[in-house]
Amino acid sequence: MARTPNTDRRQRGGDDQRNRSPRSDERDEEFLDKLVHINRVAKVVKGGRRFAFAALVVVGDGKGRVGFGTGKAREVPEAIRKATDQAKRTMIKVPLREGRTLHHDTNGHFGAGWVTLRSAPAGTGIISGGPMRAVFETMGVQDVVGKCTGTTNPYNMIKATFDALVNSQAPRQVAARRGKKVGDIVARRDGAAAAGATE
Template sequence: MARGPREREERDSEFVDKLVAINRVAKVVKGGRRFGFAALVVVGDQKGRVGFGHGKAKEVPEAIRKATESAKRGLIKVPLREGRTLHHDVSGRHGAGRVLLRAAPAGTGIIAGGPMRAVFETLGIQDVVAKSLGTSNPYNMILATFDALQQENSPRMVAARRGKKVSEIVARRRDASGEKAAAAGEA
């Protein structure tokens, strides 16, 4: 069954894309310099799926289009708590890029810089605190952020891996925090 252009537009309209970086690159040839452009784009559906892509071309719009297509091919699914934040704190790294992502209470907003902010906005996260600890290179920051997001687990995923019920895992975590509070009260 072939999809018409109208169906393709409807499917693509569910995604939000953000241009993270555009870079002008030069190739030196006999007659002078040939300029090209490299674009880095983040694409997401604001419901837990996000991807990034890189595209190069002689013109800026073509580079952005290529990067957007590349991003849509490499989408990942990230579990979100209450559809607004992360389930737990996580760190990621790629090359010299290191990032720390922390879950935040409702109303905090997105506290993150540059490329990480674009990832969270397209992912649909509303409350998160993030810190870049390494390089400010947008490519490495994005890759480190994706490394961290791929490590994110929901209680359901942990329960499935352990062969238990979600209620057992959540109850155990509450008991452990209650014991610590009781021990602190006794001291």
Template structure:
């Protein structure tokens, strides 16, 4: 049984993709030169592991697949980690801004889903957020919306991070929860006339 040349016994790294990617926008761009116009393509891609890491990238090339490949490579190099509550939503409400684009993101109860438009939805899906409500205000440019979303997510802080910053314990940061009497147990739920 012969091995493949050039692989030297290493496993193929493309067997299971580590990251998911989403193409957000593709534009045809032109450059005017002496002989006329040269056309190319610009791609905007969001990449994430759906476990709290996300990044975006831009790529330009004469062909669409090459532009997408360049954008994906750049996105993988620019990934950031965002703390998620219960692995499904944000810890607190945040707002982000880039240029004329402003986004507001709010936490949501379980089962809400991703209520967000366009490029913001791609960021949340690649990040692994399952429940969030988001609104974009101002610029609808996908580049500005993604940057504004990531700027807002950069301000996201878990209770552990806030406690560490303030020099307190996590229990001091979280709101006090009253220990209420347990609700009706199945044994208490007898028919009234029995």
């Protein structure tokens, strides 16, 4: 006896897919993405040169999560889409102080580039330019001072910035590692910041 296809199951699957797509679109809308750099590249083959586009994109949720990705394709929109997808898959979580700045100063480097990030009081704004500003804006940082030396390559600047952000830790994490109270860590941090301001 021939089996009849289960149309109800397939129908339910189709309904689930239709119902699932709006939610996935809403999740995508939660992220902020910025195109940092795009350039044309060429591959030399037997018949000549094949041109393509390479894109560097930064993606964040505005609440401390941020990631970057690169993509290459024959067309610009496809390269940007690939870079955005990669950035969403490689996002990191950075603890923020009061939801606006970093908890402490931190350094990072990649290749010849060195990055210094400093926490700043309210009202300072983002004192940084180029690719670093795109990272802070998508991450949700409102007050920070950043400086990069040794390179102007946007790829190296982004990677050095992420190396510095990975080293950023919240007072709770530092207290747990050192076996101290969170209040002691915060008091020491605030005291050091006040001493630096007076100097």
